[in-house]
Amino acid sequence: MRLNPGTTATARHLWAIVGLCVVVLAAAFAIRSEYDEGVLVLVLLWATLSVAWNLLSGYSGLFSFGHAAFWGLGAYTVALGLVNFGLTPWLGIPLAAVVGGCAGALIGYPTFRLRGHYFALAMLAYPLAMLYVFEWLGYQEVPLPMERTAPILYMQFDDKRAYVVLALALLVAALLVSLWVETTRFGRALMAIKQNEPAAEAAGIDTWRWKMRAIVLSGALAAMAGGLYAVVLLVVTPDSVFGMLVSSQPLILSLFGGIGSLWGPVIGATVLVPLAEVLNAQLGDKIPGIQGVVYGVAIIAIILWAPEGVYWRVREKVTRSGLAGSEPRPRSAPVMALPQPRSGQGDLLVLRGVGISFGGLRALDDVGLSVQDGSLHGIIGPNGAGKTTLFNVINGFLRPQSGSIAFAGTSLLGLMPNRVCRCGIGRTFQVVRAFARMTVVENVIVGAYIGARDDRVAEQMALAALDRVGIADRADSMAGGLTTRELRLMELARALVPQPRLLLLDETLAGLGHEDLDSILSVIRRLRDEGMTVLIIEHTMQAMVRLVDRFTVLDHGRVIASGAPAEVVRDRRVIEAYLGRRWTDRVSETAAGDI
Amino acid sequence: MPFSLLDFMQALAAGIMVGGAYALMCIGLGIIFGAMRVVNFAQGDFMMLGMYVAFYLTTGFGVLAFLGPYAGPIVGAFLAGPAVFAIGWVLHRFLVSRVTGTGVTQAEGAGGYAQILVTLGLALIFQNGGLILFGSAPTGIRTPLSRASFEIGSVLLNEAKAVSFVVAVVLVAAVYLFLTHTRHGKGLRAAADNSTAAIYMGIDVDRAHRIAWSLGVGITAVAGGLLASTQSFQPYVGFDFVIVMYAGVVLGGLGSILGAFWGGLLIGIVQQLSTLVLPYQLQNTAIFVVFLLIVFLRPQGLFGRLSERT
Numbered sequence: 001m002r003l004n005p006g007t008t009a010t011a012r013h014l015w016a017i018v019g020l021c022v023v024v025l026a027a028a029f030a031i032r033s034e035y036d037e038g039v040l041v042l043v044l045l046w047a048t049l050s051v052a053w054n055l056l057s058g059y060s061g062l063f064s065f066g067h068a069a070f071w072g073l074g075a076y077t078v079a080l081g082l083v084n085f086g087l088t089p090w091l092g093i094p095l096a097a098v099v100g101g102c103a104g105a106l107i108g109y110p111t112f113r114l115r116g117h118y119f120a121l122a123m124l125a126y127p128l129a130m131l132y133v134f135e136w137l138g139y140q141e142v143p144l145p146m147e148r149t150a151p152i153l154y155m156q157f158d159d160k161r162a163y164v165v166l167a168l169a170l171l172v173a174a175l176l177v178s179l180w181v182e183t184t185r186f187g188r189a190l191m192a193i194k195q196n197e198p199a200a201e202a203a204g205i206d207t208w209r210w211k212m213r214a215i216v217l218s219g220a221l222a223a224m225a226g227g228l229y230a231v232v233l234l235v236v237t238p239d240s241v242f243g244m245l246v247s248s249q250p251l252i253l254s255l256f257g258g259i260g261s262l263w264g265p266v267i268g269a270t271v272l273v274p275l276a277e278v279l280n281a282q283l284g285d286k287i288p289g290i291q292g293v294v295y296g297v298a299i300i301a302i303i304l305w306a307p308e309g310v311y312w313r314v315r316e317k318v319t320r321s322g323l324a325g326s327e328p329r330p331r332s333a334p335v336m337a338l339p340q341p342r343s344g345q346g347d348l349l350v351l352r353g354v355g356i357s358f359g360g361l362r363a364l365d366d367v368g369l370s371v372q373d374g375s376l377h378g379i380i381g382p383n384g385a386g387k388t389t390l391f392n393v394i395n396g397f398l399r400p401q402s403g404s405i406a407f408a409g410t411s412l413l414g415l416m417p418n419r420v421c422r423c424g425i426g427r428t429f430q431v432v433r434a435f436a437r438m439t440v441v442e443n444v445i446v447g448a449y450i451g452a453r454d455d456r457v458a459e460q461m462a463l464a465a466l467d468r469v470g471i472a473d474r475a476d477s478m479a480g481g482l483t484t485r486e487l488r489l490m491e492l493a494r495a496l497v498p499q500p501r502l503l504l505l506d507e508t509l510a511g512l513g514h515e516d517l518d519s520i521l522s523v524i525r526r527l528r529d530e531g532m533t534v535l536i537i538e539h540t541m542q543a544m545v546r547l548v549d550r551f552t553v554l555d556h557g558r559v560i561a562s563g564a565p566a567e568v569v570r571d572r573r574v575i576e577a578y579l580g581r582r583w584t585d586r587v588s589e590t591a592a593g594d595i
Numbered sequence: 596m597p598f599s600l601l602d603f604m605q606a607l608a609a610g611i612m613v614g615g616a617y618a619l620m621c622i623g624l625g626i627i628f629g630a631m632r633v634v635n636f637a638q639g640d641f642m643m644l645g646m647y648v649a650f651y652l653t654t655g656f657g658v659l660a661f662l663g664p665y666a667g668p669i670v671g672a673f674l675a676g677p678a679v680f681a682i683g684w685v686l687h688r689f690l691v692s693r694v695t696g697t698g699v700t701q702a703e704g705a706g707g708y709a710q711i712l713v714t715l716g717l718a719l720i721f722q723n724g725g726l727i728l729f730g731s732a733p734t735g736i737r738t739p740l741s742r743a744s745f746e747i748g749s750v751l752l753n754e755a756k757a758v759s760f761v762v763a764v765v766l767v768a769a770v771y772l773f774l775t776h777t778r779h780g781k782g783l784r785a786a787a788d789n790s791t792a793a794i795y796m797g798i799d800v801d802r803a804h805r806i807a808w809s810l811g812v813g814i815t816a817v818a819g820g821l822l823a824s825t826q827s828f829q830p831y832v833g834f835d836f837v838i839v840m841y842a843g844v845v846l847g848g849l850g851s852i853l854g855a856f857w858g859g860l861l862i863g864i865v866q867q868l869s870t871l872v873l874p875y876q877l878q879n880t881a882i883f884v885v886f887l888l889i890v891f892l893r894p895q896g897l898f899g900r901l902s903e904r905t
Contacts, residue, residue: 255708259708
């Protein structure tokens with residue numbers, strides 16, 4: 001595990017973790033009552049679960065409503081291991097990590113096919129199903145036996161402060177893993193998935209693999225915390241480890257503290273867990289239920305004040321008051337040159353007989369297309385002609401029902417978009433798919449991970465690509481604040497950075513004014529002159545005629561014309577597709593009159 | 596076969612009967628989810644409120660005692676609707692609308708997280724507030740119907756369940772007519788289908804959301820009121836039904852009202868049929884398995900449609 005050295009943010013976080021250890025240990029020794037020590041252990045354990053949850057759901061945006069599955073499996077691994085096999089928790093907790101990691105893989109494998117609400121709801125079902133299964137298996141209540149002969153060998157301490165140290169160790173481990181994720185390409189990949197999964201996939205990120213890694217890590221950490229929870233509580237019941245309350249706990253704590261941040265989950269646990277415990281102790285016996293009501297009201301009140309969580313709210317306030325103004329990063333000037341693609345002769349991309357239909361709609365019908373190496377090839381056609389569908393078929397978002405697609409001699413059929421990207425095909429989108437909450441250079445770095453082994457090289461490549469399209473000066477701006485022209489160029493840079501041989505540009509010129517149009521046209525021309533092959537979609541003829549070497553015209557999913565721009569614009573079928581039959585009739589009448 | 600045909604018919608009949616109430620509560624959730632895209636964790640607790648409203652109107656305070664033991668529980672269940680509708684209206688007006696709707700960025704920022712926390716907070720408040728107000732002892736509405744049965748062939752039908760089934764189906768039809776034939780209903784469906792387009796067509800989407808939310812919790816409360824005379828309950832009962840509701844709604848297809856009806860009905864049948872081959876404790880596990888299968892094999896549900904544009 002290698003943390004990005006030298007970056008001040010990482011160093012700050014590491015010092016904060018050291019600070020956390022000092023504070024917790026000092027608190028453990030200052031506290032006199034066993035009850036308070038117990039609360040402290042709970043804070044640390046729930047914080048660990050929340051950090052684990054955040055590692056998956058906070059960074060990738062895939063909400064898990066079912067982390068109790070991992071917590072519970074960890075608890076039962078430790079408890080049943082001790083009861084049935086005399087396995088000490090010292091080994092049981094690492095074993096729980098293995099079980100949790102495997103469960104993560106088994107759950108993630110099918111469930112990652114789902115997106116958004118479906119993913120969240122499916123995750124809800126796993127722990128509840130396990131709850132009933134464990135009840136049915138007869139594990140309604142599993143007490144951990146006291147080992148009087150060698151208590152320490154079985155993680156049983158008279159001095160409860162030992163549990164504080166153990167729980168702190170788990171939390172620190174979770175934080176370090178989380179920090180490692182956050183500062184490496186792992187975290188960037190997850191954040192890219194959160195902000196725009198198709199764009200991440202098209203930029204060459206193997207989204208499925210990163211998600212699987214995240215859930216395995218997250219499951220392992222959550223299961224370890226669950227295992228220690230069993231040791232501390234000395235009894236495990238299905239409700240207490242698989243219940244809805246366990247699943248909602250990391251959600252509440254992370255959302256409250258600040259989702260997608262390293263410290264948010266810790267803040268949430270530090271505030272809310274003691275609050276709940278104190279309410280329970282003070283009010284619980286007088287009016288049962290009142291603690292839950294107060295807790296619920298507190299959560300709602302704070303979320304109305306800080307919908308994005310305490311951490312982000314406070315950070316925003318601090319940054320705004322200028323206490324911690326972000327210093328502009330000094331940029332190492334030497335921008336490395338990207339190697340140019342060699343252009344050869346012959347066809348780089350060949351489509352034959354490609355067809356796909358949605359329900360009854362034939363979106364592409366027997367489409368054939370040859371894109372010459374080093375050429376600038378335009379696809380035009382009216383709305384709904386199937387242009388974007390054609391791109392989606394080429395770059396792997398859609399799988400054609402018939403036909404073949406060959407790129408530089410190899411078939412692309414059945415490849416995931418990230419694989420297609422790795423083959424050397426970059427693409428942009430009709431509606432710009434930016435990662436709005438990342439800086440421009442971070443947006444582009446996402447595309448650089450294919451070629452670069454090292455994160456530093458990736459950054460250099462990203463800067464080079466930005467320089468190539470002419471917006472290097474915007475590298476540190478947030479993508480959300482760019483103009484349309486800059487967004488288009490940024491997306492272009494992201495597609496360029498893996499050094500593709502073929503670029504697919506989907507209506508890159510749409511919605512641009514005259515000057516912006518010219519500046520982008522000149523960038524595209526320069527790319528072609530440098531040897532890049534470009535396939536570009538447009539529906540405005542005018543801009544295209546000036547730009548491309550060859551045209552292919554699509555209408556109703558069929559290729560109706562193909563050839564040099566001058567020929568194509570005079571093609572009768574093309575005019576008909578664009579302007580209607582009546583127009584062609586009139587044109588031919590005038591033509592006849594001329595003769 | 597470990598069970599006879601009669602057992603099968605009996606379980607099927609029981610499934611259909613309980614499925615009626617499930618279908619009704621699924622429609623309630625389906626309206627909210629379809630229109631607002633909000634995962635409402637408190638939905639089960641609104642149902643619990645419906646149960647207690649019906650309980651206090653009939654057995655508890657006996658306001659409806661004059662209607663007799665037969666009509667009383669049904670009228671009580673119906674009245675749970677407007678009562679919870681009003682609670683929902685107020686909650687949406689002052690709380691839910693602040694974290695949902697057109698004014699809140701749904702895509703990525705704060706909106707989605709805040710909604711989840713607010714409904715989780717509401718669930719906590721309802722469950723524990725219920726504990727304070729109603730106590731923790733399980734209770735239920737007693738009607739002579741609970742112990743009487745119709746006999747069709749050799750299949751026994753519990754009269755209370757049969758009556759609640761009929762009432763549920765009638766109410767489902769009424770809701771369906773409301774959504775398809777009234778101005779508010781059509782606006783609500785338009786807002787659910789494409790809220791941006793609906794705004795451009797002059798529909799007050801925020802108002803449509805308020806109607807959807809209140810109607811959704813109200814309908815689910817009626818379903819709770821009907822179940823109150825066929826089973827015992829306590830303030831924490833809502834959790835058990837959250838998964839039933841989501842399973843039914845997903846099974847039918849998110850956003851489809853008819854789908855929610857059939858989804859709820861099917862979940863009831865699956866739950867009862869599973870008792871033939873599985874031990875009692877695994878009844879709900881069967882629902883989860885069906886739920887997961889549906890989600891994986893046909894995520895758009897039985898009546899839903901998939902549409903995504905790149």
